[in-house]
Amino acid sequence: xxxxxxxxxxxxxxxxxxxxLKCEQHMGHRAMYWYKQKAKKPPELxxxxxxxxxxxxxxxxxxxxxxxxxxxxxNLHLHALQPEDSALYLCASSEQYEETQYFGPGTRLLVx
Amino acid sequence: xxEVEQNSGPLSVPEGxxxxxxxxxxxxxxxxxxxxxxYSGKSPExxxxxxxxxxxxxxxxxxxxxxxxxxxxxxxxxxQPSDSATYLCAVMSGGSNxxxxxxxxxxxxxxx
Numbered sequence: 001x002x003x004x005x006x007x008x009x010x011x012x013x014x015x016x017x018x019x020x021l022k023c024e025q026h027m028g029h030r031a032m033y034w035y036k037q038k039a040k041k042p043p044e045l046x047x048x049x050x051x052x053x054x055x056x057x058x059x060x061x062x063x064x065x066x067x068x069x070x071x072x073x074x075n076l077h078l079h080a081l082q083p084e085d086s087a088l089y090l091c092a093s094s095e096q097y098e099e100t101q102y103f104g105p106g107t108r109l110l111v112x
Numbered sequence: 113x114x115e116v117e118q119n120s121g122p123l124s125v126p127e128g129x130x131x132x133x134x135x136x137x138x139x140x141x142x143x144x145x146x147x148x149x150x151y152s153g154k155s156p157e158x159x160x161x162x163x164x165x166x167x168x169x170x171x172x173x174x175x176x177x178x179x180x181x182x183x184x185x186x187x188x189x190x191x192q193p194s195d196s197a198t199y200l201c202a203v204m205s206g207g208s209n210x211x212x213x214x215x216x217x218x219x220x221x222x223x224x
Contacts, residue, residue, distance in 0.1 A: 042200055042214035043156065056211070090155055098210035100146065106155040 003027070004104035006091050012110045015081060021107045023074040023091030031055075031097040032074040034066060035090040037106075043090055049074060050097045081111045114139040116203050118215035126223050131188040133218050135201030138182070144204035145177055145184045149197045150217065156200055160186065191222045 004025045013019050023032065031050045035043035048056035049068040057066075063085075065077040074091055088108050092101040115138040125131045133147075144163050148156035160175040162168045162184065168175045174187040184203075188195055201215040 042216055045211060088155070098144070098204060100144075100158065100161050101212060102158060103148075103155045108153075 004091055004093050004102055006089075006104040006107050008107055009105065010108050010110075012112065013078065013081065014112055015083070017081075018077070018079045020078065021076040021089055021091075021109075023076075023093075023104055024072055025093040025104075026072055027093065027095075027102075028071075029093035029095050029102075030071060031094045031099075032068065033092040033094075033101060034074070034076050035092065035103075037088045037090055047076075048097070055097065078109075081109075083111050085109065086111045114142075114203075114205055114211075114213050116201055116213050116215040118199075118201050118218050120216055120218060122219040122221055124221045124223060125191050127191060127193060129191050129222075131191045131195065131220055131222070133186040133188075133199050133201075133220065135184045135186075135203075135215055136182055137184070137203045137213075139203065139205050139213075140179075140182065141206035142182075142203045143206045145175070146202040146204070146212070147173075147175060147186045148200040148202060149195075150200055151197045159199075188220075191220075193222050193224050196220060196222050
């Protein structure tokens with residue numbers, strides 16, 4: 001079973017709101033990822049966690065704050081977002097950092 | 113800048129035909145190659161991965177890799193309307209910074 005779950009499926013937030021996206025996997029994978037995908041564009045890597053430690057931050061603005069509470073969970077905390085941050089936010093996981101990545105269903109975010 | 117190039121399409125084939133999707137990459141140190149299928153509004157779904165030169169078959173799908181030419185392709189035999197989607201080629205770079213770089217995707221339409 002290669003299931004990654006994400007909540008919520010949809011999120012609408014104002015520019016002054018604080019919200020969080022959640023991602024969970026129970027496959028024993030040790031690497032987890034956040035991607036951002038705009039319409040008709042490929043996914044763009046935001047963050048990589050390997051063994052619960054932040055391995056890569058692709059120069060993402062500080063209004064996006066990742067957190068990995070344990071090996072199964074990955075959060076993305078959102079604060080003071082801009083309308084241009086509206087996108088599909090994808091979580092992925094892999095057994096190890098360099099291995100095949102499996103994507104969750106995504107959270108579609110709209111910032112008003 | 114590590115690049116992955118795909119013909120954006122759209123590629124239109126009749127039902128039952130072979131669809132051929134192509135991808136080239138710039139980083140000679142790339143180690144792993146992936147094809148993801150993405151339906152409109154959904155998340156990427158892994159179709160195939162290939163690590164070694166040659167062909168790899170899985171049902172109606174065949175991935176082909178030629179590292180000397182820095183070329184990877186996906187053939188879909190007996191194409192079905194349900195295969196209509198965007199196909200993303202993704203390449204994992206080598207070295208110590210394992211990062212999945214996506215092409216822009218090829219939109220495939222299979223006409224009944």
